[in-house]
Structures are given as C-alpha cells and as structure tokens.
Amino acid sequence: MSLAIYDDVWDLDLAVCPCDQHFLDWIAARDLRGARIFHFGTGNHHLVGIRSAEDGRGNAVLGITASPREHESYVRLVIERPEIGRRYKVLFGDIYQLEPRLLPELDVATLFHLGEFWSEKNAAYGAMTDRELALSLLEKLVPGGWLLFYTGSFAYDRAAAIADRLEAEGRLLPAGNFATLRLCRKPG
Ligand SMILES: C[S@@+](CC[C@H](N)C(=O)[O-])C[C@H]1O[C@@H](n2cnc3c(N)ncnc32)[C@H](O)[C@@H]1O
Numbered sequence: 001m002s003l004a005i006y007d008d009v010w011d012l013d014l015a016v017c018p019c020d021q022h023f024l025d026w027i028a029a030r031d032l033r034g035a036r037i038f039h040f041g042t043g044n045h046h047l048v049g050i051r052s053a054e055d056g057r058g059n060a061v062l063g064i065t066a067s068p069r070e071h072e073s074y075v076r077l078v079i080e081r082p083e084i085g086r087r088y089k090v091l092f093g094d095i096y097q098l099e100p101r102l103l104p105e106l107d108v109a110t111l112f113h114l115g116e117f118w119s120e121k122n123a124a125y126g127a128m129t130d131r132e133l134a135l136s137l138l139e140k141l142v143p144g145g146w147l148l149f150y151t152g153s154f155a156y157d158r159a160a161a162i163a164d165r166l167e168a169e170g171r172l173l174p175a176g177n178f179a180t181l182r183l184c185r186k187p188g
Helices: 019-030 047-054 068-080 120-124 130-140 156-168
Strands: 036-040 060-065 088-092 106-110 141-150 173-178 181-185
Touching (some): 019 047, 106 130, 130 156
Parallel strands (some): 036 060
Antiparallel strands (some): 141 181, 173 181
C-alpha cells in the first residue's frame, strides 16, 4: 500500500479553477495582515504563497501538496527566491494524514479541495476522512478564525454537506460568500 499522491501537476488555470486567485482577492479586500494561513493544494504555480510573500501584508502561508513534482517546484522556488521561502512553507504529504499536534495555531484555513481527493486508498492506511480533516483544522483555528470552501469545486456537494453540518452543530458560523468562496468562522 503506497501513499495516495497527486500524480500530476496543476498549472494555473483561472478559467477552470479560480479559487486561489479569489482567495488572494479576499485577502486584499479585507486587507488581512499578519495572518497564519493553512492552504490545501498549492498547485504548481504556488500563487497563494508567492503573492502573499510579495504583497507586504506579512501573512505567512503553510501549504500542502500531495504532488511530488509540485513539491520539487517549491524547492526550486525557494532556492532561487529565498525572500519567498521566508513566509511560504510547503509540506509534501497526504493532507488526510496531517498530525494536528504538529500544526501551529491558524487564523485562516482553506479547504478548497475538500472531498475531491479522498478515496479508499487513503482509508487503507488509516488516514482521516474529509469531516475529520475539517474538524482537525477547525481545532487549530483561533476563535474568530476563518475556514474557507470553494463553491466551484467538482466535489462541492460533499464539502457543502460537511460545512452545513458543522454550522448546524454550532462549530462554524456562516460568514457569507466572496466570489466563488464560501466563508465560515469559528465562533469566538
Ligand atoms: C487541482 S489542483 C489545484 C491547485 C490550486 N489550489 C488551484 O486551484 O490552482 C489540486 C491540488 O491539491 C493537492 N492535493 C490533492 N490531493 C491531496 C492530498 N491528499 N493531500 C494534499 N494535497 C493534495 C494537489 O497536490 C494540488 O496541489
């Protein structure tokens, strides 16, 4: 049994998947500063990490990718541009194997691809489910912290069911929408 990797590379395609750009637009619209951001799915473009390191707002991004080649492009990026690597870190691994004890406190977590990649392959080595992943990240959020979903995801029905239930349980508060993003906050 091997790790459920993303055996592909995702280059930026705003027509198909604008979530990362919309996230950056939301950061700019709120003028979010000094935030600790966890980002599910860096892509090969590393847009969220690069722009966040460049925009002067002092946000720090911890991304995760399950694509070996996307992780390699991150390694090259920070070797060539160490100023980006200061505030942009990328883990390689299966997000469903995150170890919450090793995660920092977070102000924002993106779950744009929740429901897209989990399969029995993850379950075979005891990885978390989508709901368990959402709960783990919620636990790391500060009160008032943000959990963001992508309504354009092909698996949004699954992600929405998880978000709806968390809201119904009072673990999340609805906070509206921004472009294609569904915004939720941890009660605080
Ligand atoms: C379709 S790409 C989207 C990338 C970027 N967010 C965008 O919208 O342009 C999906 C991303 O999710 C990551 N991914 C897929 N399965 C994953 C998993 N199990 N754990 C961590 N990352 C995963 C891939 O490595 C890839 O970076």
